[in-house]
Amino acid sequence: MENPIIETFGLGKKYHISNLVNKNTEEKGLLGGIKSIITQPRHQPKWALRNIDIKVEQGDIVAVLGGNGSGKSTLFRLLSEITDPSEGEIILRGSVSCILEAGVGFHHELTGKENIYLNGTLLGMSTEEINAQFDQIVAFSELEQYLNVPIKKYSSGMYIRLAFAVASFLRTDILLVDEVLSMGDESFRQKSIKRMKQMADEGCTIMMVSHDAKILRDICCSAIHIEQGQLIGQGSMGELFKSYSEK
Amino acid sequence: MRFTLLWKARPILSHLIRRDVLITYKQTILGVFWTVLKPIMMAAIIVFVFEGIGNFPDFGFPYVLIALSALSVWEFFSSxxxxxxxxxIDDRDLITRVNFPRMILLINASLKNSIGLFINLVVTFAFMLYYNIPFTVNLLWIPVIYFFTIILNLSLGLWLGTINxxxxxxxxxxxxxLRLGLFISPVGFTFNSVPEVWQKLYCINPMVGIIRAMRFSILGETFRPDLSCILIGCLSLLLVLLSGLYIFGRYERKFADLI
Structure with missing residues (x-):
């Protein structure tokens, strides 16, 4: 069997958070405030993720399960090399594109067309690639009439459609998608799900976060479950989802 | 290795430049005309302050041209x-959500208002025509001066952006x-007004060399800068650039966590 496309070993990320309220040492008044500034350590470490060992095979669509603040987005930030891990190691055997938010880099004063280019290049496409796929992107977003309108006039549904359309024509080996699909109406959602499956068939590995269980069950075959920065389990979607939803 | 990443990210730079140009003039009435208006108003104020109130040695050029030639490049630098x-900070959304060479943002910033510089120069040339000042071959230095100003912008941007x-x-x-800099750089006055004992020290400010070179290329031989001053300026520029690159490179990977 081939090597997994993503592997992590003991991956951990520590953040230093200032002003974490510590009830025991909190003192009142101006003097107390000054005293606490001097005596308290300014930054307290907090592990957002720790001891994460995962393996993802090429062409899989993997759901990342976990409650709010469990470390899902931090995992994506580490995998896409936006930030460096505090400990552990990541092995990536392909290019990564990460969509942490719909329409990153979108500027409300710019038109749909201008935003497609800005967003596309930020996600790693070349201008030629965007030119070549421009018509497909526009057709997918169903926004032909609004291309030259500043996106501040767009409805939120239109915004999401444009953002997802660009993302779904990325040529990348690994695509990380955070909570993008659950917005948009039902028909667009079906279309997006179809497009994701198609991308996976073409060999793209997809990891996704969503709070919409229906979408995840529809397209994901395997899953990773994280709670409070710890890996609870990795396995088939069916099993893990059962234990996840029982919580 | 870093450089290859930067080179690959050129399309991001070009689309960021386009974004910044487009949004500057959207929803304004006068649009690009503001860029023309600004240097003229600035020049008028400087002329009033230095020519009307202070006393100023006569170089055989209208004062407004002496001011404008420096002001064009100063405006470019300060913006x-x-x-x-x-x-x-402004593009923190990009830093926390996309992996791309962050230096692109600073390169973009150091090129900002290149259009403004161009328009300022056109305004300056119009004044030269009006006063019958001859155009000389020295104008060919302007692209070189432009390049050095960009490097200075980038060097200081690396420092200030990182600290910020x-x-x-x-x-x-x-x-x-910047307001302080406007008065301690030879924008409203010329290098000759600086006491001779301080002149070498004064040249450490890289803007001194740049402004002197700009005046020379626009107004001619009267303002030819001495080579030693230019060299001192280049040296201090190099120092700021290298230290800026070092500081930026050292902390770049922490931006996403802290910004």
């Missing part, structure tokens, strides 16, 4: 610096420093 110090990620005090202090 790039104020942009450079905040560009990382950690300490937002930079936001407050940069406009103040």
């Amino acid at each position: 790039a610096i104020s942009r450079g110090s905040v560009c990382l 990620v950690f300490f937002r005090d930079v936001n407050t202090i940069v406009p103040f420093l």
Whole structure:
């Protein structure tokens, strides 16, 4: 069997958070405030993720399960090399594109067309690639009439459609998608799900976060479950989802 | 290795430049005309202050041209610096959500208002035509001066942008420093007004060399800068650039966690 496309070993990320309220040492008044500034350590470490060992095979669509603040987005930030891990190691055997938010880099004063280019290049496409796929992107977003309108006039549904359309024509080996699909109406959602499956068939590995269980069950075959920065389990979607939803 | 990444990210740079140009003039009435209006108003004020109130040695050129030739490049410098110090913070969404060479943001900032420089120069040339000042072959130096100013913008931007990620005090202090800089750089006066004993020291400010070179290329031989001054300026520029690259490179990977 081939090597997994993503592997992590003991991956951990520590953040230093200032002003974490510590009830025991909190003192009142101006003097107390000054005293606490001097005596308290300014930054307290907090592990957002720790001891994460995962393996993802090429062409899989993997759901990342976990409650709010469990470390899902931090995992994506580490995998896409936006930030460096505090400990552990990541092995990536392909290019990564990460969509942490719909329409990153979108500027409300710019038109749909201008935003497609800005967003596309930020996600790693070349201008030629965007030119070549421009018509497909526009057709997918169903926004032909609004291309030259500043996106501040767009409805939120239109915004999401444009953002997802660009993302779904990325040529990348690994695509990380955070909570993008659950917005948009039902028909667009079906279309997006179809497009994701198609991308996976073409060999793209997809990891996704969503709070919409229906979408995840529809397209994901395997899953990773994280709670409070710890890996609870990795396995088939069916099993893990059962234990996840029982919580 | 870093350089290859930067080179690959050129399309991002070109689309960021386009974004910044487009949004500057959207929803304004006068649009690009503001860029023409600004240097003329600035020149008028400077002429009033220095020519009307102070006494100023006569170089055989109308004062407004002496001011405008320096002001064009100063405006370019100062708008790039104020942009450079905040560009990382302003685009924090990009830094925390996309992996791309962050230096692109600073390069973009250091090129900011190149159009403004061009228009300022056109305004200056119009004044030269009006006063019958001959155009000389020295004008060919302008692209070189432009290049050096960009490098200066980038060098200081690397410093200020990086510090600003950690300490937002930079936001407050940069406009103040720029106003100070306007008075300690030879914008409203010429290099000759500086006492001779201080001249070498004065040249450490890289803007001194740049402004002198600009005056020379626009107004001619009267303002030819001495080579030693230019060399001192280049040296201090190199120092700022290398230290800026070092500081930026050292902290770049922490931006996403701290910004």
